Each structure stands twice: as C-alpha cells, then as structure tokens.
Amino acid sequence: MAKKKVKVIKINPDECNGCRACEAFCAAFHADPKYSVVNPARARIRVIHDPIKNIFLPVLAGPHTEAECLVRDKYTLEGKEYDECAFCRATACPSREVFKDPDSGLPLKCDACETEPPLEEPLCVQVCLVDALTYEEREEETEEAEKLEDLEIGLESLVNKYGLDKVMDAMARIAASKKG
Ligand code: SF4
Ligand code: SF4
Numbered sequence: 283m284a285k286k287k288v289k290v291i292k293i294n295p296d297e298c299n300g301c302r303a304c305e306a307f308c309a310a311f312h313a314d315p316k317y318s319v320v321n322p323a324r325a326r327i328r329v330i331h332d333p334i335k336n337i338f339l340p341v342l343a344g345p346h347t348e349a350e351c352l353v354r355d356k357y358t359l360e361g362k363e364y365d366e367c368a369f370c371r372a373t374a375c376p377s378r379e380v381f382k383d384p385d386s387g388l389p390l391k392c393d394a395c396e397t398e399p400p401l402e403e404p405l406c407v408q409v410c411l412v413d414a415l416t417y418e419e420r421e422e423e424t425e426e427a428e429k430l431e432d433l434e435i436g437l438e439s440l441v442n443k444y445g446l447d448k449v450m451d452a453m454a455r456i457a458a459s460k461k462g
Contacts, residue, residue, distance in 0.1 A: 283424070283425075284424055284425070285421045285424065286421070288419065288421070289404075289417070290417070290419070291342060291406070291417055293414065294413065294415075294416070295337075297412045297413055298329065298338035298340055298410075298414035299412055299414075300333070300338045301411075302322065302331075303411070304406035304409060304410055306320050307408075307409045308395075309321050311405050321384070324383060324384065324390060325390070326343040326391060326393070328340070328343075328380050328381070330368050335363065337364060339364065340406075341370075341371060343371060343381040343389075344371030344391065344392070345373065346372070346389040346435050348439070349376065350376050350377035354366045355367065356368075373389035373391050374388070374390075388439060389436065389439055
C-alpha cells in the first residue's frame with residue numbers, strides 16, 4: 283500500500299478580517315516570473331467579503347469542472363445568508379467568474395504552493411496574520427491513482443471548449459512563432 287501526504291488548510295472564517303493578503307500573495311507567487319505582478323483575479327484563493335452581512339469567507343480553488351451543477355446550494359449559518367455556491371471550490375465553472383485565468387479562461391487550481399525547495403507552509407497561511415488560515419499535514423495509505431497534472435487539466439479544458447482540431451492548430455501556430 284502506498285502512502286500519500288494529505289495537506290490541509292484549515293479555514294476559520296470567524297478570524298478572517300478580509301485583508302486579502304492571501305489573495306495578493308497567492309497571485310504574486312503564481313506570476314511568471316514569480317512575484318513580478320500582483321493580480322488577485324489570478325489567485326487560487328478568494329475571500330468572499332460582505333461587510334454588511336458580516337461575511338468573510340476564504341475559499342480555496344479545488345478541482346476543475348466542465349459544467350455547472352443542476353442544482354445550486356445556498357447556506358445560512360448562524361443567521362448569515364451566504365451567496366449561492368459560496369462554498370463551492372470548483373474551478374472554471376461556467377456559471378461564475380472565480381478561479382478562471384482572466385486572460386485564457388484556464389482553471390486556476392490551488393497547488394499548495396508546490397515549489398523547489400518546498401515552502402515550510404503554503405504562502406496564504408504564512409501571510410494570514412490572524413490565523414484564519416492554518417496548516418496541517420498527515421500521511422494516509424492509498425491505492426496508487428493516476429493523477430492529471432495541472433497542464434493536462436488545462437489542455438483538457440481547452441479541448442472541451444474549442445475542440446481538439448482548434449487547439450492543435452493554435453499550438454502548431456505558437457510553436458512555429460517560437461521557432462521563428
Ligand atoms: S490573509 Fe487571512 S485575514 Fe486576510 S483575507 Fe486572507 S484569510 Fe482573511
Ligand atoms: S496554498 Fe498556495 S496555491 Fe493554494 S491558495 Fe494558498 S497561496 Fe494559493
């Protein structure tokens with residue numbers, strides 16, 4: 283039996299003050315080159331903030347979805363009514379704009395800030411000064427499962443949207459322009 287590392291970012295909305303440092307640092311960390319630009323629309327964490335309803339809800343980008351749900355959810359917790367789909371982590375959902383790259387439309391998925399050498403803790407956790415985000419790691423036994431890399435997920439999403447022929451044509455054009 284193989285072992286897998288389970289990474290958990292614990293979210294405590296009661297502690298969040300809506301400062302959005304997590305969004306800014308996540309976006310900067312994933313810029314190319316790293317830290318060259320800060321565009322929170324590219325963050326893999328989004329903070330739903332409604333000061334009138336006293337809502338501060340950090341949400342991490344999760345798996346990619348190709349189609350919106352047939353039924354939407356709407357939570358009311360301790361008297362606070364959250365927006366439809368507020369807790370949903372799906373990336374690139376056609377029914378909303380979060381967790382999509384603003385230029386390409388590609389899904390933006392939290393990768394736990396994987397880098398070499400690894401960070402001690404994900405960046406959003408490090409910059410959250412009020413412990414609304416905290417981090418835990420543990421090991422679990424698992425069957426080996428094939429895992430699609432982010433690049434493959436992105437390509438699959440483009441193929442689903444535009445069709446294989448168009449994506450292949452575009453890639454051939456990009457390859458030709460890079461060689462030229
Ligand atoms: S850094 Fe922490 S307090 Fe600031 S918005 Fe993010 S989760 Fe909330
Ligand atoms: S763990 Fe890293 S990639 Fe994921 S939301 Fe936090 S800063 Fe972004």
